[in-house]
Amino acid sequence: MAATADIAIIGAGIAGCAAALTLANSGLSVAMIAPPPDGRDRIGEFLSPAGNAILRDLGLAEAFAAGPHREANATFASWGSELLAPRNAIVHVEGPGHVLDRPAFERMLRDAVECSVVAATVDDAAFEDGRWSLRLSDGTSLTARFVLDCSGRAGVLGKRRRVDRLVAAYGFLHQYNDDVEPTPATLIEAVASGWWYASLLPDRRLSLAFFADPDTMPRRISHDTGIWLGHIEQTRFIRQWLESACYRVGAPPVLTSAGTTWLDPPAGPRWAAAGDSAAAFDPLSSHGLTSALWSGRRAALAAAADSAGDPEPLTLYAETVQGAVKDFLTQRRSVYAAEHRWREEPFWQRRIHSGRGA
Ligand SMILES: Cc1cc2nc3c(=O)[nH]c(=O)nc-3n(C[C@H](O)[C@H](O)[C@H](O)COP(=O)(O)OP(=O)(O)OC[C@H]3O[C@@H](n4cnc5c(N)ncnc54)[C@H](O)[C@@H]3O)c2cc1C
Known part of the structure; x- marks a missing residue:
């Protein structure tokens, strides 16, 4: 017989852990399906200042402060000019950004998760008769009322759109x-x-x-x-x-x-995607980690509300993510257009002219 849960979370990365921590005291049964950590070093270490408040909401401020991360103080860029110029002279009201020890950061999140974790991957997901049925790589299956897809760029649910192949x-x-x-x-x-x-x-x-x-x-x-x-x-x-x-x-x-890809829509009846699975941005944005924390938390709150009979937060969540993608595509064009030296080169041409109306 298949195991059951109110909410199944696919993936134990940044978004998946943020979702599981958010649901910890919801009274709902939560199962996370995630392969064991592979121990490989991953790139992506800049946590923007907005991450501080989300970590606080997740109850992780102290654990984070005790970690080996360093405050990010200086970014220099040669972009649009032969000169190297400081890029972030702005003082953020949210506090400093951080350069993470990424494995330690992921361990901190994963260690804080208390729900049941199935060490497997989800090979297939089907929605039938008002319930999700997930087929797992260990040969078992799990049924759930609601699914949060936090599987990163791999993405289990829906069809992805993309604007480049970075x-x-x-x-x-x-x-x-x-x-x-x-x-x-x-x-x-x-x-x-x-x-x-x-x-x-x-x-x-x-x-x-x-x-x-x-x-x-x-x-x-x-x-x-x-x-x-x-x-x-x-x-x-x-x-x-x-x-x-x-x-x-x-x-x-x-x-x-590392390209910009997203799900459209990022949520629907009894499901939501969060983190890179909902929208993965060109790393030039430096906010993939913060977006994963934010969307993991917000999607989990929406899933809990939906389970209690209120679908409104889920609709709002989907609209907010769609708005963020639209804003990002506009910003992305203007940042790449600020580099004038190689306007005729294919890499820069593609970015200056792509993404309109996506
Ligand atoms: C080159 C590069 C540099 C970057 N630099 C930065 C940076 O400096 N700052 C920043 O903020 N962001 C950066 N990012 C983006 C950032 O790393 C991501 O946005 C962030 O990791 C997204 O977190 P996530 O939880 O959505 O996905 P992930 O961290 O990818 O986690 C997804 C999890 O899902 C699991 N999974 C996948 N498929 C399945 C399945 N079928 N079943 C079960 N589990 C599954 C995976 O094993 C993984 O553990 C960078 C990205 C790239 C590519």
């Missing part, structure tokens, strides 16, 4: 001389075929990523350290930072998708 090549670099104190900063550098991002992590490693389209990313970059190194050498500021702070490039980068 990919990231990323790696984590170690210093070969740790007598040199690296600058605690984040650096963004636009180039003809895409843009670079580097950020000093709390453990002094450097997170380095190059963002491009599949046809502007050097071929075989993820197989050959020499190609990665050669590409880094063509940069101006990234290369200088690596050299002056003594970082070694010892392995080829990992490739991952």
Whole structure:
């Protein structure tokens, strides 16, 4: 016989954990279906200032403050100009942003979750006779009244829309001389075929990523350290930072998708998507983590209200996410249009002209 729950949460990433924590005292039975953590380092470490209030609402302010994260104080960008300029001189009322120790952050969230967790993936989801039936990779199944899809970019429910095919090549670099104190900063550098991002992590490693389209990313970059190194050498500021702070490039980068994709609609009768599964933004926005915390919490509150017979918060949730996607597409165009030097290059052309009316 299939296990049952009032609410099934698919995925135990940022959004899934935020949803489970929100439902902890709701009186509803909650089951989370998630594969065990794979222990791999994940890129995505900047938590914007708005994240602080959500962590407080989730009861995690103290645990977060005790963590190894560092306050983010400086971002410099060479974007639209040959000069390197400070990017975030604004003082945020929500407090500082943070550069996370991402594995420690995910562990903190996961350790706080108290609902039952099934160590599996959801292979299929079907809605019949007013209930969801989820087929799991361990051969079992689970039925639920409501499903929260927090499965990240993989997405289990619905059809995704996309506006680009951005990919990231990323790696984590170690210093070969740790007598040199690296600058605690984040650096963004636009180039003809895409843009670079580097950020000093709390453990002094450097997170380095190059963002491009599949046809502007050097071929075989993820197989050959020499190609990665050669590409880094063509940069101006990234290369200088690596050299002056003594970082070694010892392995080829990992490739991952990083484009802007979303579900339309992001919620419906007895279901909602949250986090990247609802809307995954180009990482230039730096708010994927905050959006995942926010939407995980809001979708869970809407699911609880829906279970109590009030569908209104679910409608409002879907409208808010749809509005955020629309705003993001407008912002995305204007940020990419601010880079004038390579307007005729395919990578920049696509971004300046795409997304209208999406
Ligand atoms: C290169 C790159 C850099 C980024 N940098 C930043 C940054 O600096 N700041 C920022 O705010 N954001 C950044 N982001 C975005 C950020 O990482 C994501 O927005 C965030 O991780 C989304 O959280 P999530 O919980 O929705 O998804 P995830 O963190 O991806 O979690 C989804 C979970 O679902 C599980 N899952 C998947 N399929 C299934 C299934 N079928 N069944 C059960 N479980 C499943 C997965 O195992 C995973 O644990 C970056 C993204 C990329 C690609």
